[in-house]
Amino acid sequence: xxTMYGDKDRKEFDSMPDMMERIEEAARxxxxxxxxxxxxxxxxxxxxxxxxxxxxxDRMVQDFLTKRLREILPEAKFLGEENGMxxxxxxxxxxxxxxxxxxxxxxxxxxxxxPFVTSIGLMKDGVPYAGVVYAPVTDQMFSAVRxxxxxxxxxxxxxxxxxxxxxxxxxxxxxxxxxxxxxAQELTRQVQERCHGVRSTGSAEYNLCMTASxxxxxxxxxxxxxxxxxxxGLILEEAGGRITDYYGRPLSWRGPSGIVALSExxxxxxxxxxxxxxxxxxxxxxxxxxxx
Ligand code: IPD
Ligand code: CA
Ligand code: CA
Numbered sequence: 118x119x120t121m122y123g124d125k126d127r128k129e130f131d132s133m134p135d136m137m138e139r140i141e142e143a144a145r146x147x148x149x150x151x152x153x154x155x156x157x158x159x160x161x162x163x164x165x166x167x168x169x170x171x172x173x174x175d176r177m178v179q180d181f182l183t184k185r186l187r188e189i190l191p192e193a194k195f196l197g198e199e200n201g202m203x204x205x206x207x208x209x210x211x212x213x214x215x216x217x218x219x220x221x222x223x224x225x226x227x228x229x230x231x232p233f234v235t236s237i238g239l240m241k242d243g244v245p246y247a248g249v250v251y252a253p254v255t256d257q258m259f260s261a262v263r264x265x266x267x268x269x270x271x272x273x274x275x276x277x278x279x280x281x282x283x284x285x286x287x288x289x290x291x292x293x294x295x296x297x298x299x300x301a302q303e304l305t306r307q308v309q310e311r312c313h314g315v316r317s318t319g320s321a322e323y324n325l326c327m328t329a330s331x332x333x334x335x336x337x338x339x340x341x342x343x344x345x346x347x348x349x350g351l352i353l354e355e356a357g358g359r360i361t362d363y364y365g366r367p368l369s370w371r372g373p374s375g376i377v378a379l380s381e382x383x384x385x386x387x388x389x390x391x392x393x394x395x396x397x398x399x400x401x402x403x404x405x406x407x408x409x
Contacts (some may be wrong), residue, residue, distance in 0.1 A: 136189065141236055141258055143185040147178045147235040147251030151220060161227055166294060170223050175199050175320045178219035178235065186215050187235070193239070198314025205372045206341065210243035218221050218344035221250075222320030231255065232323040243361030244370055245249050248348030250322045259326040261355035276358035276380035277331040278309040282382065286315045297339040300354040304337060325349025328378050329356035335379040337363075342373050352377070 120228040151174060160173040176278050177242075179199045186193065193213035194204055215237060222233030231254040241263075250259040259274075261267040267274050277284060288305045289297075309315050312334065318324055320347060324336040329352045338345075349370065350360040360378045361367060368374055380386060 126300075130274070137247065137249075137260060137262060139189045139365065140186065140239070141181055141248065141251070143189070144235050144237055144249045144251035144258070147182055147219065148251050148256075150174065150181060151233070151235065151253050152227070154226075155229070159227060168224065170227055171199060172220075172223065173213050173222055173229065174226070179217060180363075182217050182219060182235070182237065184308060186217075189241075196343065198342060201333060202341065203220050203344075209240075210371070211246040212242065213246075213336045214240040214343050216240060216347040218322065218342075222318075223321040225319040230319075232318055232320045234320055234322050234326075235242075236322040236345070236348040238351065240347065240370065245347055245351035245387050249325050250352060252323060252326075257326075259329065259349075259352050261352040263351065263355070265355070267329050267355035268351045269326070274330040276329055276353065276356045277334055277384040279333060279334060279380070281312050281383050282385055284334025285311050285332070286312050287333045287336040288315050288317050289321065289324075289336075289341070294340065301339050302399060308337075310395065317358075322346040323347040325353050325360070325378055328358055328380055329353040331380070333378070333380075334383050335399070337375075337377045339375045340373060340378055343370065346374070346376055346378075350376075355376055357381040 152176045154389055162171050163169060164171050172247065176199050179197045182193055183197065190213055193215050194209055195215050195217065196209065197203065197217035197219065199219060207395060218236045220233050221236050225231065226233040232252055234250050234252045237249045238245055245263065247262045257269060259269050286308050289301055305315050308400060321341055325346060326349055327333040328336050346360065353360055358378060358380050360376055363375045
């Protein structure tokens with residue numbers, strides 16, 4: 118299939134026939150490490166701000182993935198949440214770049230409460246090319262390659278066509294910024310009265326996969342790192358959904374951003390400026406402008 122990235126890149130990727138299987142296998146092994154943490158000392162540390170945690174397992178899984186993925190694609194560079202690899206560097210927009218969140222949902226992980234996932238995005242020349250999100254507790258493997266659709270455990274997935282009024286929505290739940298939380302709460306108040314209800318799972322990548330697989334109508338969060346939405350953002354787009362910043366603009370895929378992720382149905386409503394969803398989307402964007 119012809120893609121915006123051209124046949125050359127596609128051939129390059131396809132010439133490594135088991136590439137996706139090997140990346141998925143790495144994510145599965147990472148999930149095994151995460152599951153093995155049950156009942157042991159996680160060595161929880163607080164990072165910058167309040168309720169922003171890292172454990173021995175976040176670091177261990179990122180080290181494991183960096184090593185394993187380097188074996189799979191030696192020429193790739195790396196960006197990951199932990200171990201001082203969290204900044205998009207000059208030159209990262211050229212060639213292959215793995216974007217890793219070893220455990221997305223660390224606070225859930227600390228409390229032994231599903232969901233927490235491992236996410237691996239693979240960018241090619243500055244835009245997402247492939248994505249894998251693995252939820253070890255439920256053994257759910259979400260994946261996508263640009264132009265080839267999105268999958269959950271090998272089955273093709275599609276985002277929902279339902280309108281906002283018939284959907285569940287997902288909101289971000291970061292505990293580390295009370296200012297961002299206050300704005301998100303106001304958004305949630307507005308969303309709540311227009312849909313079947315708003316939920317908060319505690320994992321950005323899982324939220325994107327829930328939207329991609331048609332369970333949720335969308336997800337919004339004020340402030341995320343690239344590793345929180347790189348893999349899931351591609352999976353959602355490949356499932357027919359849409360991910361933008363709060364102004365409705367395409368993401369830069371260069372670093373932190375607020376995001377609005379919508380199913381096909383709600384994105385269509387928003388684009389048409391439907392009396393409810395459309396104007397609501399404008400309010401959403403206005404509130405988002407108070408980026409905190
Ligand atoms: C967090 C989770 C959470 C979101 C936070 C993220 P982490 O990632 O995705 O759902 O609300 O903004 O930082 O720290 O658990 O990898
Ligand atoms: Ca994360
Ligand atoms: Ca993390």
